[in-house]
């Protein structure tokens with residue numbers, strides 16, 4: 152059995168002239184939780200739909216728990232738990248009825264686990280689904296996605312529609328529960344501060360490509376902001392991994408991916424600096440909207 156539960160190799164996808172994914176490669180080792188980060192329209196849902204066999208890729212290959220979704224989607228679905236971003240369910244059924252309806256489709260369906268989730272999420276079991284709140288709908292979707300004890304769990308922006316407390320509860324309890332059970336989890340999210348606490352690794356999708364994939368802690372160690380005095384910068388050349396540079400009064404604020412190397416470069420030139428640790432939110436922002444053009448040329452002022 153392969154070590155990676157999710158293997159995505161050079162996936163391509165275009166819609167007409169819109170090249171949404173270009174050579175996207177990604178691996179998630181068994182039992183790990185990976186957060187897929189990207190701005191609106193980056194292609195997260197498109198990629199996730201391909202992982203489920205709901206959309207064919209134009210090129211590249213995918214293996215989920217050893218199955219190829221392009222030709223083994225049926226087998227794959229019993230091994231994968233999936234929560235879609237805009238999950239719609241049979242509104243005229245109750246949660247209890249829906250569980251009974253779905254059970255025969257999944258040999259591994261665990262009704263007592265489904266009951267536990269319904270209880271934990273405080274979902275009214277006998278209320279019509281179209282009368283549930285948005286948050287209750289998301290939680291019901293999660294219950295259905297998890298009750299057949301899938302090895303791989305794919306959640307497309309699962310916390311969307313949940314209030315702040317429910318989101319925290321979701322992250323803390325649900326993801327930790329899945330991690331403890333050895334499940335492999337891929338989830339897309341916009342709520343980066345909350346991702347930070349639960350994701351072993353993050354992948355940033357931007358411009359159709361994965362521009363960075365890393366263990367969360369390693370990324371935080373690698374990407375840092377340096378504050379230097381402009382007068383000391385002199386003819387220092389832009390560092391490798393420069394993500395953002397801006398001027399603040401007489402200081403130069405530099406964000407780099409490769410903090411240790413840059414610190415060494417500065418120290419070797421006797422340039423003093425302060426380091427600012429960044430949140431995942433700030434790191435993500437630096438990757439996708441960072442500006443690097445304003446590096447000061449010797450003798451020229453910095454354009455802000």
Ligand SMILES: Nc1ncnc2c1ncn2[C@@H]1O[C@H](COP(=O)(O)OP(=O)(O)OP(=O)(O)O)[C@@H](O)[C@H]1O
Nearest residue numbers: 166169171189190191192193194195196197198236
């Ligand atoms: N079926 C489709 N036909 C044509 N274009 C599509 C289709 N599905 C997605 N797209 C386009 O592909 C791009 C990526 O969309 P996608 O929904 O994958 O992004 P996303 O990262 O999930 O965005 P969000 O965070 O807003 O949900 C967008 O430009 C979208 O308009």
